[in-house]
Amino acid sequence: xxxxxxxxxxxxxxxxxxxxxxxxxxxxxxxxxxxxxxxxxxxxxxxxxxxxxxxxxxxxxxxxxxxxxxxxxxxxxxxxxxxxxxxxxxxxxxxxxxxxxxxxxxxxxxxxxxxxxxxxxxxxxxxxxxxxxxxxxxxxxxxxxxxxxxxxxxxxxxxxxxxxxxxxxxxxxxxxxxxxxxxxxxxxxxxxxxxxxxxxxxxxxxxxxxxxxxxxxxxxxxxxxxxxxxxxxxxxxxxxxxxxxxxxxxxxxxxxxxxxxxxxxxxxxxxxxxxxxxxxxxxxxxxxxxxxxxxxxxxxxxxxxxxxx
Amino acid sequence: xxxxxxxxxxxxxxxxxxxxxxxxxxxxxxxxxxxxxxxxxxxxxxxxxxxxxxxxxxxxxxxxxxxxxxxxxxxxxxxxxxxxxxxxxxxxxxxxxxxxxxxxxxxxxxxxxxxxxxxxxxxxxxxxxxxxxxxxxxxxxxxxxxxxxxxxxxxxxxxxxxxxxxxxxxxxxxxxxxxxxxxxxxxxxxxxxxxxxxxxxxxxxxxxxxxxxxxxxxxxxxxxxxxxxxxxxxxxxxxxxxxxxxxxxxxxxxxxxxxxxxxxxxxxxxxxxxxxxxxxxxxxxxxxxxxxxxxxxxxxxxxxxxxxxxxxxxxxxxxxxxxxxxxxxxxxxxxxxxxxxxxxxxxxxxxxxxxxxxxxxxxxxxxxxxxxxxxxxxxxxxxxxxxxxxxxxxxxxxxxxxxxxxxxxxxxxxxxxxxxxxxxxxxxxxxxxxxxxxxxxxxxxxxxxxxxxxxxxxxxxxxxxxxxxxxxxxxxxxxxxxxxxxxxxxxxxxxxxxxxxxxxxxxxxxxxxxxxxxxxxxxxxxxxxxxx
Numbered sequence: 001x002x003x004x005x006x007x008x009x010x011x012x013x014x015x016x017x018x019x020x021x022x023x024x025x026x027x028x029x030x031x032x033x034x035x036x037x038x039x040x041x042x043x044x045x046x047x048x049x050x051x052x053x054x055x056x057x058x059x060x061x062x063x064x065x066x067x068x069x070x071x072x073x074x075x076x077x078x079x080x081x082x083x084x085x086x087x088x089x090x091x092x093x094x095x096x097x098x099x100x101x102x103x104x105x106x107x108x109x110x111x112x113x114x115x116x117x118x119x120x121x122x123x124x125x126x127x128x129x130x131x132x133x134x135x136x137x138x139x140x141x142x143x144x145x146x147x148x149x150x151x152x153x154x155x156x157x158x159x160x161x162x163x164x165x166x167x168x169x170x171x172x173x174x175x176x177x178x179x180x181x182x183x184x185x186x187x188x189x190x191x192x193x194x195x196x197x198x199x200x201x202x203x204x205x206x207x208x209x210x211x212x213x214x215x216x217x218x219x220x221x222x223x224x225x226x227x228x229x230x231x232x233x234x235x236x237x238x239x240x241x242x243x244x245x246x247x248x249x250x251x252x253x254x255x256x257x258x259x260x261x262x263x264x265x266x267x268x269x270x271x272x273x274x275x276x277x278x279x280x281x282x283x284x285x286x287x288x289x290x291x292x293x294x295x296x297x298x299x300x301x302x303x304x305x306x307x308x309x
Numbered sequence: 310x311x312x313x314x315x316x317x318x319x320x321x322x323x324x325x326x327x328x329x330x331x332x333x334x335x336x337x338x339x340x341x342x343x344x345x346x347x348x349x350x351x352x353x354x355x356x357x358x359x360x361x362x363x364x365x366x367x368x369x370x371x372x373x374x375x376x377x378x379x380x381x382x383x384x385x386x387x388x389x390x391x392x393x394x395x396x397x398x399x400x401x402x403x404x405x406x407x408x409x410x411x412x413x414x415x416x417x418x419x420x421x422x423x424x425x426x427x428x429x430x431x432x433x434x435x436x437x438x439x440x441x442x443x444x445x446x447x448x449x450x451x452x453x454x455x456x457x458x459x460x461x462x463x464x465x466x467x468x469x470x471x472x473x474x475x476x477x478x479x480x481x482x483x484x485x486x487x488x489x490x491x492x493x494x495x496x497x498x499x500x501x502x503x504x505x506x507x508x509x510x511x512x513x514x515x516x517x518x519x520x521x522x523x524x525x526x527x528x529x530x531x532x533x534x535x536x537x538x539x540x541x542x543x544x545x546x547x548x549x550x551x552x553x554x555x556x557x558x559x560x561x562x563x564x565x566x567x568x569x570x571x572x573x574x575x576x577x578x579x580x581x582x583x584x585x586x587x588x589x590x591x592x593x594x595x596x597x598x599x600x601x602x603x604x605x606x607x608x609x610x611x612x613x614x615x616x617x618x619x620x621x622x623x624x625x626x627x628x629x630x631x632x633x634x635x636x637x638x639x640x641x642x643x644x645x646x647x648x649x650x651x652x653x654x655x656x657x658x659x660x661x662x663x664x665x666x667x668x669x670x671x672x673x674x675x676x677x678x679x680x681x682x683x684x685x686x687x688x689x690x691x692x693x694x695x696x697x698x699x700x701x702x703x704x705x706x707x708x709x710x711x712x713x714x715x716x717x718x719x720x721x722x723x724x725x726x727x728x729x730x731x732x733x734x735x736x737x738x739x740x741x742x743x744x745x746x747x748x749x750x751x752x753x754x755x756x757x758x759x760x761x762x763x764x765x766x767x768x769x770x771x772x773x774x775x776x777x778x779x780x781x782x783x784x785x786x787x788x789x790x791x792x793x794x795x796x797x798x799x800x801x802x803x804x805x806x807x808x809x810x811x812x813x814x815x816x817x818x819x820x821x822x823x824x825x826x827x828x829x830x831x832x833x834x835x836x837x838x839x840x841x
Contacts, residue, residue, distance in 0.1 A: 031716070037719035042761075043722060044761040045761070046453075047436045047439055050452075051434055085354070094523060098523075153556065166557070255552065257551035259549065
């Protein structure tokens with residue numbers, strides 16, 4: 001397991017270089033000049049050339065790329081083009097903290113409630129409870145964020161003004177309730193469906209029948225024998241979910257006015273703020289790589305056969 | 310059971326962590342604290358800013374020699390008075406004796422000299438210095454590495470500054486109101502390094518108390534402000550995040566907001582209580598369709614005129630913008646001070662005349678036109694209703710099929726600024742907002758041969774001659790007459806189809822008094838006070 005872990009970690013820098021190279025190339029060869037975005041209607045080609053020289057954008061592609069990699073190794077992601085003289089790390093830091101809190105809380109609620117509902121649905125398979133649960137979670141999942149968000153705001157901030165209509169005052173504040181609830185609907189539906197399907201499949205296995213024949217209680221059978229095995233396919237999804245913790249959620253952040261990574265990523269893309277775009281891309285790549293690594297390690301915890309392999 | 314307990318505990322922690330909803334943005338009734346929405350400023354360095362989001366804060370924290378009064382007339386700011394030489398090239402500014410930076414240090418002519426030198430230093434990488442300070446002798450040379458000093462800025466004594474410009478330019482004083490000309494504290498910049506704007510030592514009516522990008526910016530009153538009106542608000546809290554502005558305004562979390570198109574009908578309804586709080590501001594902005602006069606079929610003036618006559622602007626603008634914007638028949642917004650053009654002859658809606666003009670053009674018929682592409686701003690979604698209406702009008706009235714190409718901001722601008730730009734027409738939902746209230750900022754900047762902002766490549770030497778004449782003319786009446794003539798020529802030669810003039814709608818709580826809403830970005834909060 002340790003050797004596997006080391007091997008996977010050694011791959012990470014190579015993965016990041018590949019991701020950075022692709023992002024860099026897209027920026028370099030793609031349409032849209034960052035200087036045009038920066039200067040806007042005041043564009044003047046002499047000024048644009050002067051600024052491009054200052055940012056090093058007039059150098060050959062490979063030279064720019066290698067300079068960038070050298071800086072990133074020292075954890076220097078450069079300065080933003082739009083937010084002048086602002087180091088990228090300074091821009092990302094507070095936003096990343098907000099996005100992480102938001103995603104972690106909604107993922108946690110989504111996973112815990114989703115697994116719980118999935119187990120209940122599997123246990124009451126074919127009954128009204130099962131149908132209500134599956135219909136409910138799928139409805140939550142099916143309504144797009146840009147519809148569900150404003151409805152939640154309309155109900156809980158305008159009609160019954162229980163909660164603020166947006167902003168971010170920290171995770172343990174009323175401002176977090178609606179966005180966390182909205183973001184938890186996605187993982188909740190996926191985990192409820194997967195848990196239900198996994199449990200139903202596992203409950204048909206011979207060893208469950210054997211456990212029943214031994215006279216074990218239904219609760220012991222579900223918790224000790226069935227759930228553990230039903231968990232394995234869920235871990236793959238969990239890996240992706242962990243990876244997405246650093247990813248901004250543009251729509252939700254826009255609707256609720258939350259200053260997270262999503263809004264910054266969108267602004268950076270439209271403004272061709274390459275240093276910020278590449279830093280965010282690398283961060284998301286690290287997030288997914290680490291998330292999947294965690295999931296792989298959890299396979300071993302849940303199923304000792306994998307650990308030994 | 311254990312899991313149930315654990316979950317209950319989590320829910321309890323979350324619920325206990327919740328402050329009361331009403332506590333958000335709560336301000337005591339007797340406090341002079343104004344709560345408004347803001348945007349993240351890309352910079353607070355006056356010489357690096359060129360965007361409205363930054364300028365909104367900069368004009369309150371810093372100041373310069375000249376500013377505008379509420380009639381948009383240039384008035385003394387840090388300069389107490391000035392003299393202009395007879396040839397109109399030398400400006401001598403006499404600084405206020407009582408002017409101080411926020412840290413109490415007196416403002417001297419040497420501070421201005423330092424500030425202008427820094428703005429024109431290529432190492433500063435200011436992209437507005439060329440436009441706003443480029444008229445000063447030596448600034449462009451320094452920007453181009455051909456000089457080490459801006460010779461046109463001289464310190465006469467601690468409180469006297471002399472500025473020499475390359476030729477008489479009546480609008481020069483207006484340019485000095487722009488942030489690139491503001492005074493900066495050398496010590497503040499040298500000590501603070503690249504992040505000196507975290508604690509800027511300005512001279513404006515408000516000081517920066519807190520900045521949290523993405524969250525909030527708080528400005529505090531400068532009690533030692535040097536001129537009237539002295540600021541009365543103790544604090545201005547700019548919320549940089551926070552969801553629906555309208556809901557927050559209705560919940561009394563914000564004291565004033567700009568109203569978006571979605572809420573316009575509601576607030577303009579006289580039966581809605583919010584209508585009492587509605588304020589309307591005619592901005593110095595114009596929206597238009599622009600033609601590339603070098604590209605067929607718009608290389609023929611008759612085709613361009615036909616495209617003007619074929620568009621029922623009144624109908625489109627009144628329907629799409631719900632009668633909230635005046636239709637533009639000319640170039641210069643009606644809110645422009647000291648300018649009016651009542652005799653302007655517009656290219657009015659007349660589809661028959663439009664078809665005649667096409668028949669008279671070198672193309673003879675629309676079937677001889679090449680494919681026409683209309684480049685518009687957008688991010689991959691459906692185009693706006695104005696664009697749809699424009700395309701449909703040209704199809705109905707001229708029988709021309711126009712293909713819409715949607716591009717994002719960066720690509721749109723990159724294409725526009727390419728010298729070999731082959732796009733034929735663009736705009737519709739893009740426009741020009743004035744930097745200073747002078748017809749020069751529209752007619753000269755946008756239509757002079759070879760101007761960086763003249764994207765249509767329209768060029769008429771006769772117009773340039775008139776523009777030169779207007780720039781020199783000291784008599785306002787004569788100057789207005791020249792600009793009227795220029796505007797008429799441009800309307801007739803039709804490099805644009807002007808669409809509408811920008812109007813902003815604001816909701817302002819009744820207890821916010823003296824809430825001056827200028828048609829352009831300039832200091833305004835020093836006029837405000839609250840009366841709960």
